[in-house]
Amino acid sequence: xxxxxxxxxxxxxxxxxxxxxxxxxxxxxxxxxxxxxxxxxxxxxxxxxxxxxxxxxxxxxxxxxxxxxxxxxxxxxxxxxxxxxxxxxxxxxxxxxxxxxxxxxxxxxxxxxxxxxxxxxxxxxxxxxxxxxxxxxxxxxxxxxxxxxxxxxxxxxxxxxxxxxxxxxxxxxxxxxxxxxxxxxxxxxxxxxxxxxxxxxxxxxxxxxxxxxxxxxxxxxxxxxxxxxxxxxxxxxxxxxxxxxxxxxxxxxxxxxxxxxxxxxxxxxxxxxxxxxxxxxxxxxxxxxxxxxxxxxxxxxxxxxxxxxxxxxxxxxxxxxxxxxxxxxxxxxxxxxxxxxxxxxxxxxxxxxxxxxxxxxxxxxxxxxxxxxxxxxxxxxxxxxxxxxxxxxxxxxxxxxxxxxxxxxxxxxxxxxxxxxxxxxxxxxxxxxxxxxxxxxxxxxxxxxxxxxxxxxxxxxxxxxxxxxxxxxxxxxxxxxxxxxxx
RNA sequence: GGCCUCAUCGUCUAAUGGUUAGGACACGUCCCUUUCACGGAUGAAAUACGGGUUCGAUUCCCGUUGGGGCUACCA
Numbered sequence: 001x002x003x004x005x006x007x008x009x010x011x012x013x014x015x016x017x018x019x020x021x022x023x024x025x026x027x028x029x030x031x032x033x034x035x036x037x038x039x040x041x042x043x044x045x046x047x048x049x050x051x052x053x054x055x056x057x058x059x060x061x062x063x064x065x066x067x068x069x070x071x072x073x074x075x076x077x078x079x080x081x082x083x084x085x086x087x088x089x090x091x092x093x094x095x096x097x098x099x100x101x102x103x104x105x106x107x108x109x110x111x112x113x114x115x116x117x118x119x120x121x122x123x124x125x126x127x128x129x130x131x132x133x134x135x136x137x138x139x140x141x142x143x144x145x146x147x148x149x150x151x152x153x154x155x156x157x158x159x160x161x162x163x164x165x166x167x168x169x170x171x172x173x174x175x176x177x178x179x180x181x182x183x184x185x186x187x188x189x190x191x192x193x194x195x196x197x198x199x200x201x202x203x204x205x206x207x208x209x210x211x212x213x214x215x216x217x218x219x220x221x222x223x224x225x226x227x228x229x230x231x232x233x234x235x236x237x238x239x240x241x242x243x244x245x246x247x248x249x250x251x252x253x254x255x256x257x258x259x260x261x262x263x264x265x266x267x268x269x270x271x272x273x274x275x276x277x278x279x280x281x282x283x284x285x286x287x288x289x290x291x292x293x294x295x296x297x298x299x300x301x302x303x304x305x306x307x308x309x310x311x312x313x314x315x316x317x318x319x320x321x322x323x324x325x326x327x328x329x330x331x332x333x334x335x336x337x338x339x340x341x342x343x344x345x346x347x348x349x350x351x352x353x354x355x356x357x358x359x360x361x362x363x364x365x366x367x368x369x370x371x372x373x374x375x376x377x378x379x380x381x382x383x384x385x386x387x388x389x390x391x392x393x394x395x396x397x398x399x400x401x402x403x404x405x406x407x408x409x410x411x412x413x414x415x416x417x418x419x420x421x422x423x424x425x426x427x428x429x430x431x432x433x434x435x436x437x438x439x440x441x442x443x444x445x446x447x448x449x450x451x452x453x454x455x456x457x458x459x460x461x462x463x464x465x466x467x468x469x470x471x472x473x474x475x476x477x478x479x480x481x482x483x484x485x486x487x
Numbered sequence: 488g489g490c491c492u493c494a495u496c497g498u499c500u501a502a503u504g505g506u507u508a509g510g511a512c513a514c515g516u517c518c519c520u521u522u523c524a525c526g527g528a529u530g531a532a533a534u535a536c537g538g539g540u541u542c543g544a545u546u547c548c549c550g551u552u553g554g555g556g557c558u559a560c561c562a
Binding site for chain 1: 488489490491492493494497498499500501502509510511512513520521522523524525554555556557558559560561562
C-alpha cells in the first residue's frame with residue numbers, strides 16, 4: 001500500500017510551494033489507492049511559531065487536501081490519528097534518542113564537542129582556500145570511552161553521522177533519474193543537536209521508516225541531502241522509500257519563490273478571495289500537465305489523471321495572471337447561491353444586504369465580471385443604492401444631450417405602460433427595441449441612457465437584466481431621476 | 488569557491504531523429520455589442536550558444552553560457 005506524507009515545519013503558514021508539494025503527494029497516494037498523511041516537523045524550537053499548525057491545516061483543508069492519518073483536523077480541533085504516531089516530532093524525542101544510541105554503539109556516529117565558534121572559523125578558512133566546506137573530523141578520532149566521560153560530565157555536544165569518505169552514492173529519483181554524489185564531499189552531518197532535538201536528517205529518515213512511508217515527495221532543495229539519508233537507511237538496515245524531488249516554484253525573476261516578490265502564503269490567497277478550486281488547479285499545472293489540451297481540472301479529475309512521471313524538471317514561475325484567469329473561470333461556473341456563499345464574508349463586511357431576494361439576482365448580473373471574491377460587493381452595490389452620477393453620463397457618445405433629453409421622457413412613459421408580467425429581460429429587450437425602432441431612435445440612443453440611468457455607472461451589465469433585477473417601480477424611479485438630472 | 492541540477496514563445500507548457508514546432512495566460516487587431524465583461528476570429532511571439540553523431544538534430548552526446556538549489560547544532 002502506497003503511503004505518502006506532507007511534513008511541514010510550523011514556522012508560520014502554508015507556502016504555495018508547500019501546497020503544491022502536498023497536493024502532488026496527495027494526488028499520488030489517492031491515484032494509487034494509498035494513504036496521505038501529515039507529520040509536523042517541529043525540531044527547530046527557535047523558528048517555531050505558535051498556531052502555525054492550525055494555520056497550515058486550515059489552508060490544507062480549505063484546498064480540499066485533507067490528510068487521513070497523522071495530524072488532522074476534527075471539528076476544527078487538531079488531533080492525531082493513526083497507529084504510527086505520535087506524528088509531531090517534538091513528541092518523538094525518545095525514539096530519535098534510541099536510534100542515535102544504536103548508531104553510536106555500532107560506531108556509525110560519534111560525539112562532537114566542537115564549538116560553534118570553531119566550526120564557523122573552519123568554514124571561513126575552507127571558503128577562503130576555495131575548498132569544499134564541511135566538518136574536518138576533529139572529534140572523529142576521540143576515544144569513545146573518553147567521549148562518553150565528557151558527555152556524562154555534562155559537556156555540550158552533538159552527535160554526528162560517520163559518513164564513508166570513499167566511493168559514490170547513487171540513487172534514482174522518480175523525476176530527475178539517476179543522481180550521483182562523491183562520498184568524500186558529503187559532510188558528517190549533525191544528527192542530534194546539543195539541545196537533545198534531532199536534526200531534520202535524522203528525524204525524516206527515522207519517521208519515514210517508522211511510519212511506513214513508501215514514496216517521499218518533497219521539494220528539490222532536499223536533493224543534496226539524500227546521500228546522508230541513504231547512509232542512515234544503510235546503517236539502520238532499512239528499505240529505502242522511492243523519492244521524487246519536485247522542481248521549485250519561482251518568482252518572476254526566476255529566483256526561489258519568496259515573500260518579497262508577492263504573496264506566498266495560501267492564507268494570502270484565501271484572503272484575497274481566490275477559490276480553492278482555482279488555486280489547486282493552477283498550482284497543479286505548475287510543473288505538470290496531462291498532455292492533453294484540457295486545462296480545467298477538479299481535484300477529482302486530478303486524482304484520476306495525475307502522473308508523477310510527467311512532472312517536469314525545470315522550475316516554474318508562479319504567474320499571477322494565469323491564476324486570475326483560472327479564478328475567473330471557476331467563478332463563472334459557480335451558481336448564484338454558491339457564489340454568495342463563497343463571497344459571504346466580504347458581502348457582510350461591506351454591508352450588503354444578503355437576506356433579501358434581490359441579492360441572488362444581483363450576483364447573477366456580475367458573476368462574469370469579477371476576478372476575485374472581494375470585488376463582488378462593489379460590483380453589485382449599484383443595485384441596492386444608485387450611485388450619484390453626473391448628468392453627462394446619460395449622454396451616449398454618438399449622440400447629443402438634446403437627443404437624450406428628448407428620448408428619455410418618452411422612454412420612461414413607454415416603459416411605464418409595460419405590464420409587470422412582461423418584466424423579464426427577454427421581454428423587455430423585445431418590447432423596448434421594438435419601440436425604439438418604431439420611434440426612429442437608434443439602438444444606442446435608447447439603450448445607453450437607459451443603462452446609465454439604471455446603473456449610474458460608466459460600465460455595467462446590460463439594461464434589460466438590470467431592469468429585471470430592479471423591478472418596475474425602482475427602474476421607473478431611476479428613469480425619473482435621470483430625467484430630472486438632465487433638466 | 489565546491490557539489491547537485493535545470494534550459495521550447497514574456498509566462499505555464501505540448502511534440503518529434505524529418506511538423507507550417509501545437510495549446511493556454513498575457514499582449515495587439517477585428518467581430519459581436521448600448522458600456523464593461525463574456526464569446527468568436529486573427530496576429531506578433533520560442534527550441535540559449537558552440538561543437539559533434541546522423542542523409543537529417545529542437546530531440547542523442549560533449550562543452551560553453553545562463554538560471555536555480557544545497558553548502559547550519561534551519562527545515
